[in-house]
Amino acid sequence: MAIKTRYRIKNSRGEYEIVHFQTSADQIITDENFQFVTLEEKEQIAKPKHYVHNQIASTDVWEINHNLGKFPSVSIVDSAGTVVIGDVSHTDINNLTISFASGFAGTAYLN
Numbered sequence: 001m002a003i004k005t006r007y008r009i010k011n012s013r014g015e016y017e018i019v020h021f022q023t024s025a026d027q028i029i030t031d032e033n034f035q036f037v038t039l040e041e042k043e044q045i046a047k048p049k050h051y052v053h054n055q056i057a058s059t060d061v062w063e064i065n066h067n068l069g070k071f072p073s074v075s076i077v078d079s080a081g082t083v084v085i086g087d088v089s090h091t092d093i094n095n096l097t098i099s100f101a102s103g104f105a106g107t108a109y110l111n
Helices: 039-046
Strands: 002-010 016-024 051-065 074-078 087-092 095-110
Antiparallel strands (some): 002 016, 074 095, 087 095
């Protein structure tokens, strides 16, 4: 699928010019001053880069669907605000599981 796009950019002399290009949806076009991305990539860039999971039910395994599109770092606190260490297993770039020695409720901060 071809995408036809037009951008107004400032050239090296400080003058504005119109740049036209045509590309397939999966290409990234770059020059020394600009990077052009597809609409799908633009949406991915605009997505939040963090997620807060509130675990209400006391349990020793937390399954978290974060939809961040990456393998985030994880910080955990219990309901009293004490930092807790758990075994984090990334299922894929959008899901993870945290296992603990005993069940509790708390919050996981994913970044």
